[in-house]
Amino acid sequence: MADGARAKERDFPMKNTTIFIFAFLIIIAGGIFLFTKGEAKQDITGNVIANNEIQKITLGIKNYNYYPNTIKVKAGIPVRINLDESVRGCYRSFVIRDFGIAKRLATPEDYVEFIPSKKGTYTFACSMGMGRGKIIVE
Ligand SMILES: [Cu+2]
Structure with missing residues (x-):
């Protein structure tokens, strides 16, 4: 019986390896998926950091538009x-x-900066719209 089992293993060595590789790839893919999902979540919750010196906002892309596409900031703070x-x-x-800004932000480190001096609702867009x-300034 033991010989029979060993013979079976020898008949299908590739099959076991293939299954192992598939399982491995699925785990990796799942890990990447969860990791990127986690990152997206951070962008939502950690978006505006107002420490009375500067309000930092990072925009991403979701459904072919900026995300978030409504942001709230405090007037008078950069x-x-x-x-x-x-x-x-x-x-x-x-x-x-409305704030005279038109800039190509080539990398995630590039930014635009302005002081929202007037309360109100303003539009931001890409150059082609x-x-x-x-941007809601409160
Ligand atoms: Cu565009």
Whole structure:
């Protein structure tokens, strides 16, 4: 019986290896999925950091638009916006017309900065207007 089992193993050595590799890849894929999901969550909750010196906002891309696409900031405190690595192409050309901002943010480290002096609702967009959102200054 033991010989029979060993013979079976020898007949299908590739099959076992293939199954192992598949299982391994599925685990890796699952890990990457959870990891990137976790990152996206951080962007949502940790978006605006107002320490009375600067309000930092990181925008990503979701459903072909900036995410979040409505942001709230406090008037009179500088706002710094950068775009994470999910933002590509013309979405990296960032425009806030009301504050005279039009800049290509080539990397996630690049940013635009301005002081939202007046309360109100303003529009931000990419240079072609495909992606757009609102900045509510309170
Ligand atoms: Cu665009």
